[in-house]
Amino acid sequence: MRKRAVALYAGMGVLISILTFMLMPAYSQEDIVNLADSAFGDRERPAAVFAHEEHNEKAEIEECNVCHHLYRGGNKVDDESSEGTNCSACHYVEGGDTTRPLMKAYHELCKSCHQENKAGPVTCGECHRK
Ligand code: HEC
Ligand code: HEC
Ligand code: HEC
Ligand code: HEC
Known part of the structure; x- marks a missing residue:
């Protein structure tokens, strides 16, 4: 059980990093004033x-x-x-x-x-x- 939970959290961490990375260029463009x-x-x-x-x-x-x-x-x-x-x-x-x-x-x-x-x-x- 615990092993599976750890794997799940690790997986979520990777997913969040990928999402953050994907959203970054959009932010840098919108932020230009x-x-x-x-x-x-x-x-x-x-x-x-x-x-x-x-x-x-x-x-x-x-x-x-x-x-x-x-x-x-x-x-x-x-x-x-x-x-x-x-x-x-x-x-x-x-x-x-x-x-x-x-x-x-x-x-x-x-x-x-x-x-x-x-x-x-x-x-x-x-x-x-x-
Ligand atoms: C009127 C001119 C103009 C148009 C049209 C334009 N941009 Fe830009 N954009 C700029 C300039 C100037 C910069 C700053 C470039 C630099 O710092 O060398 C910039 C910067 C950016 C950046 C930040 C990264 C970088 O190159 O420094 C992104 C991402 C970007 N533009 C995307 C877009 C997208 C996608 C479109 C079309 C939907 C678009 N731009 C249309 C002028 C324009
Ligand atoms: C991938 C390389 C590249 C990038 C990135 C680039 N240029 Fe150019 N640009 C060129 C080349 C090659 C020419 C043709 C040679 C010349 O006339 O300087 C040119 C020509 C021009 C010209 C004259 C012809 C025209 O289309 O009006 C202007 C003005 C110009 N660039 C402005 C910019 C600005 C401002 C940016 C950033 C938003 C930019 N360029 C980004 C390569 C680039
Ligand atoms: C292809 C055409 C085009 C290009 C390229 C372009 N502009 Fe403009 N710009 C316009 C037009 C059209 C307006 C008037 C928009 C309106 O207010 O109706 C404008 C308005 C502006 C304004 C007034 C709006 C304000 O915030 O006060 C500024 C500042 C400006 N441009 C800066 C730039 C800079 C800096 C660049 C080069 C990186 C650039 N523009 C490239 C077409 C252009
Ligand atoms: C339509 C907008 C526009 C006008 C008008 C304009 N500039 Fe610029 N200028 C820019 C942009 C965009 C850049 C490149 C981005 C930056 O400021 O670093 C630039 C860069 C410069 C730079 C290099 C950066 C620095 O500060 O050392 C100098 C110098 C400069 N301009 C002087 C002038 C002078 C002098 C005039 C009037 C004769 C003028 N500009 C008119 C948009 C403009």
């Missing part, structure tokens, strides 16, 4: 305001790869995405041979869409809020 990319090291500006979920709902962006894109052979792949991979894994602070530098990458992605839609901030202080 601003961006302070640690890749920059010593910062010049306050973090950029970006409430991930709320922003994408309001802006009605349906495809994750509008931002979390994936390139192959120099071309953007339409139906695949790179969420879970940081921008800085491909766009380096100092720039690379094949990708634009990190700050330029962020600014282009965020500002170009705001400009096209005539909605969303385009000045420094509107994004980098104290």
